[in-house]
Amino acid sequence: MSFKEKGLLVVLSGPSGVGKGTVCKALRNRGSSLQYSISVTTRKPREGEIDGVHYFFRTRDQFQQMIENEQLLEWAEYVGNFYGTPIDYVRKTLDDGKDVILEIEVQGALQVKHRFPDGLFIFLAPPNLNELKKRIVGRGTETAELIESRMNVARSEMELMQNYNYVVENDQVEKACDRIEAIVLAEHCRVDRLIGKYQNNEGADGL
């Protein structure tokens, strides 16, 4: 077969608290064919976490070296620790024809778009901001001041939606998963991705 479709890079992002992790976990449980990348982090492993399974645990020096060597597709600092996505795994999996999903913060998503403009950027949105507030309050650990500051961040994060291709409302986790799976399936049917298959006269399909 002379036409080989590359995998899709699916970037799932959205404001903090919108439920990216929950949706990603639900997609996994459905047995979707999406491949999940393993992040690199400088934070200490928690009990039960295994290097190379849950995260790649690295020192700050090692992480810094990866940034300098451009081995990270995106990275961010969060509560004093660094987190990043190794670019090697992503490239290999896409070349292998498999779809990769990254679940990352909005800042990281913008970095990825710079490197992979053909990626499929999905913005996970709360049904409304009150709902998001409820979820943030629901964690029960934040002061009123911190909640207001998080809401301000969320409002500004909502404005980044325009940089994405799709917006999926996380009103119900299963519905959000349906939409994400539909988006991936639909993108595989785009003419600009498939036309090579039909234009290539030597293709196995004999067209």
Next chain:
Amino acid sequence: MSFKEKGLLVVLSGPSGVGKGTVCKALRNRGSSLQYSISVTTRKPREGEIDGVHYFFRTRDQFQQMIENEQLLEWAEYVGNFYGTPIDYVRKTLDDGKDVILEIEVQGALQVKHRFPDGLFIFLAPPNLNELKKRIVGRGTETAELIESRMNVARSEMELMQNYNYVVENDQVEKACDRIEAIVLAEHCRVDRLIGKYQNNEGADGL
């Protein structure tokens, strides 16, 4: 609610013999929410066919008048009869927020694209041209010469694929329906269609 999403115009087309009618019927049987437009024709009603249900039956003069009044979204002549899609029904249904599907020949699809460039153009493709030939031969009524001439038409129709947004392989009818439904669902999630909902601060969702 101040944001109202318009319906999508879905145009399902592809080479003759690819199975457009079968796929459309299967979509209907699934109870998809797509609305089907009723065509206008100058051919005589067959037994059991009801005006306004299966077709709008019109005289050639009436049909000609509809063309002149620009009341048809697209029209074509086939075996001496005229067939067309009334534009009124399509506009009203879209404004009402419902999705409309048109199952038409490739020439008609190009006419529609001219009027509705935002439509969602899906090219139904045979798994390969040999398969298409089998289907044409399978009808059992065509001479070798006619079959070859149909195949030439099919080959040139395949080249029109580049004018479409999506290509759906009709390898299995149910799979083709899955893909079409996924495409419609995904298109409803496109940021450029939904951003008005999130940018409008007076929206019912309180964003």
